[in-house]
Amino acid sequence: MTASPTEVSSSPASPRPVRMAATLIVLRDANAGLEVLMLRRAEKANDQNSGASVFPGGVIDAHDRGLHGCCSGLDDRAASERLEVPDGGLDYYAAAIRECFEEAGLLFATDSAGRPVTLDGLPPGQLAGMRHAAEQGTDALLSLCAQHGWKLAADRLAYFSHWLTPPGMPRRFDTRFFLATMPEAQSVRPDGRETVEHMWLRPADAVDPARGLKLMNVTRRILLELARFQSVQELMAHARGLKHIPRVMPRLADGPKGRRPVNMEEPSYEEVGFVDPDGEGGGRYAHEAGLAMRLSARVLRVTGEAGDGSGTLVHGYFVGTAGGDCALIYASPASRAHAEALAAAAPGHVRWLLSTQAPSEDALRELWPDASAAAPAPGEQIRIGDATLRALPGDGDAQSRRFLLVEEGTLFTGASDAPAAGEEQVRWIAPRQGFLHSRR
Incomplete structure (x- = not known):
């Protein structure tokens, strides 16, 4: 049967706002090879990522720039050059550290002597209070750093990937992904509100359909890239050696298996962008x-x-x-x-x-x-x-x-x-x- 012509809209809707975000991919070495920390998001209505397994991360806070003075090993100029932005590059590093602390209970920071901060020895109530305070706003984390003499270890993060949510999605994020090695003397503790479970998995196991994880396209694609490396050292060296990190933006398209993201290397990608630049529907992947x-x-x-x-x-x-x-x-x-x-x-x-x-x-x-x-x-x-x-x-x-x-x-x-x-x-x-x- 002949299908009806797929139409191209002549009056695109107003573009959806794009929110800046940062994600921290936490790594460790295990007997079977490199493992990555995955958090399962809480089930929530009207959340496109409800129940998905993700890396710690979130939206840049309006006050993250206030954390610049608490960052060590990297200033805004160097961070902005690395991310290829005019300024505010250090916002992303600070936000990645803050979000990881809020969602996973891991804090990439050093004490007044330059040693990595240890959290496992703190009374549980004190640590819970610190995390709760940080969740209330960036200024609380700023106060914690001032109170304890801590510095956020921005130099421990390696910039790795840059993704933009496809046009047409209900919410769009321009996200920078960073890598960091699991800090010693700290334990993963999901916050129970945004995240309800954590797993340490080999990247290849995380994407295995038999594992049954709900993965967003960007998470799956990054896990496949991580699976190429055998150790944290090898992966971190690779990331620090990258000269330019291009922005990756999939596009939504329709086909025999329904609507899905089309990645940039797929044959249909350019056509989808030509016929449906605003993600309103009409592009085809098959x-x-x-x-x-x-x-x-x-x-x-x-x-x-x-x-x-x-x-x-x-x-x-x-x-x-x-x-x-x-x-x-x-x-x-x-x-x-x-x-x-x-x-x-x-x-x-x-x-x-x-x-x-x-x-x-x-x-x-x-x-x-x-x-x-x-x-x-x-x-x-x-x-x-x-x-x-x-x-x-x-x-x-x-x-x-x-x-x-x-x-x-x-x-x-x-x-x-x-x-x-x-x-x-x-x-x-x-x-x-x-x-x-x-x-x-």
Whole structure:
């Protein structure tokens, strides 16, 4: 059955605010190898991460900048250079330490003699009181440091990763991830409010489906990266040696298994960003026979099986103004089912049949007998409403053609996946098979 065209919104909603956040990944060495601290979040209504296993972390507090004077081994200038921000980089380090203390009961700090702070020897009531005070606001942690002569050990944290929540999510976070070695003479104590359980797990075990953990995409991806390392020392050395840490932003898209994040290395990523930059819906991570998908106001793509019996999925592209004249760009031959899907999805009167391969008699000629199937010469242009198609030479085959949608810089091609020399106006590639992608 032919799917209804997937629409692209013409009036994006107001962008959701992005909140700055910091996360601390606590590590230790065990007999079986490197282990990471995981906390299970409490079950809460209307929380997209309810019950998930996470690393300690949270949103940057408005007063975290007040903790700069309590940080040792790193000043704001050096921290900002490391995070590649104009200023306020030390806010993230301070927030990561504060959140870890609040959620896990671990405090990365040193005493007046420069020795790591020990908490296990404190009376339980005193430690609980300290954590409760810190949870009430950053100023309380500032007072604790002043009272005990402590310094927050920002230099023990190694910057490791940078993720931005996909557009379209109810809440969005721009999060910096740090690594640190489990402090001695301290014990993990979930706060019982935000976090209710803790686990020490090998990263590979944490992502094993048999373990049954609920993991967010970003957590799973970072765990997979951590699984490459055998020891804390090896991982920390790697992190400290990183010169530039790019921001990673998945995008939400739909497909046979429902909506999910699409990661940046996936083939569909660029197309999802092109058709749905604000995460409102419409992007796809998988092709399906019969799917009609609007890529832009001028382009509608219809996917179907090729006519050679291979079962390979190929695309036909309608170019033109909806309700007016249009051209169909295709790679012949089309299967009967694909031809029927094209006919059902045609957004207007098909006046041109433009093949990117050597023209042949097929089902499309039967459907649109009045459409011109003449192959325009390289350089010739076809005006279709507010769209202009320019014929470009094929690749080696005198009968093949490529077509450029001038207004959008989109190149429709049946073979080559790259523009030729001198075709700087090409910005996007619309291939016979596969996803729309930017010029390489």
